[in-house]
Amino acid sequence: MFKKILIANRGEIAVRVIRACREMGIKTVAVYSEIDRGALHVRLADEACLLGPPPSNESYLSGEKIIDVAKKRGAEAIHPGYGFLSENPKFAKDVANAGLTFIGPPGEVIELLGDKMAARKTMINSGVPVVPGSEGGIENQTQAMKYIGEIGLPVLIKAAAGGGGKGMRIVNSEDEVASAVRGASSEAQSAFGDGRIYIEKYLAKPRHIEIQILCDTHGNYYYFPERECSIQRRHQKVIEESPSPIVDETMRKKMGEAAVAAAKASGYVNAGTVEFLVDKDKNFYFLEVNTRLQVEHPITEMVTGLDLVKKQLIVASGGKLDLVQEEIKPRGSSIECRIYAEDPKSNFMPSVGKLELYREPGGPGVRVDSGVYEGFSIPIYYDPLISKLITWAEDRTSAIDRMLRALNEYRIVGCESTISFHKMVLKEEHFRKGDISTHYIQDVLGGATYEESSSPEDDFAAAVALTVNRMEEDGKVRAQAVAGKQKVNKWKMAFPPGMNRL
């Protein structure tokens, strides 16, 4: 196993990786930008190195600087987390060429799967079900019309270099074909420097269901219980859950085996995720492979009891995965809410600031993966994720109820957050029945994104909490408590100064 690794990331995912390393006795090197000097990942790592100014290009995206730091500090491997350099094939290759280990798949595999057209072709050739459409690319309107004749309208034109919803065009009628082909291609050319496009049948209101895979260098391939990620807003996942309310054991096995076939076809190593679209008749179709540890990996950990980051480290150091496929089954139900520093009342505009007061929920079945602490200022330069709130319970309804309880416990003063949005979804009847699709927010909520404040008491409690917090800093609370002047309210009850331990 590695003695020391570098974590090429920030925020909650850097913290997540540091925690796994700490438990395994691996030393950690954090990297940070000037604005992240006081960040949680810097505080928790064994060592930390400044990369440069706040903009990502000069810090967390500077592969050269990061490799340099790893060599100087004697780190043997680099964990890229998600985002930033995690799916950059050149970085993965540069790391390997520097004599270090990239904790992820080989650069060549990232490259193959990053080309959505090549990935699709690979899956067709190995019998993984794909959405009906072109086998390779399309060059013009004539070719597009040929496929439309076979699969019918509507169709979706996608960019080979796309993914995550970038560079897509829906075509509903024949007279839109020419402009969609030209538009998609030129958009892809300017966005990715690669104008190649392909065509697929457009599935109406599909579900997004994905399968975690894990592969070692000894030919062992495993699939994990599915994650249902249909609740999305503008291609950004908002709530994820495992297992999916519509997947039974038979379908789970079929999707899992398709995901393993996809892994084998691409020479996959380490952790990855195979995304599928699922139609109303529960047919599933390969969409793309994400060649990284994903944001929502904790829900898989909660239902399987396995630590995916530790497994990544075992695989990357050449170890064997000693898992038994038949034993990897979901137990209970887990949900994740992504808590963002965004304002649901202002179209989810980032709402960053200093966390004047910050109290995370806890108790049974609650996990909070966060990269912040009270007093920390969320920078404007990066993804404004505050934390991931994850609950586990014996069944889906209990996991939802537990999530509502945890969301109600959360106290954040200093920025807006998406907590109110989550509460609204979790109480909504279609969601509670599991009747969801990638169009849920638009179709069911009608684009509504927030609910009026839960109760005046909550607002009052938050305001009092902030005051108490400031008083704590001033050392006044204890004095007041001793003098018996404190008014009883739920905030002071939650953090009673000088309470006797039982």
Ligand code: MV4
């Ligand atoms: C589709 C689709 C319907 N039919 N492909 C969006 C992100 C990109 N990775 C693929 N996406 C989609 N591809 C076909 N043939 C609908 C979507 C889609 C979607 C997919 C997953 C999660 C959310 C989505 C939201 C809108 C559209």
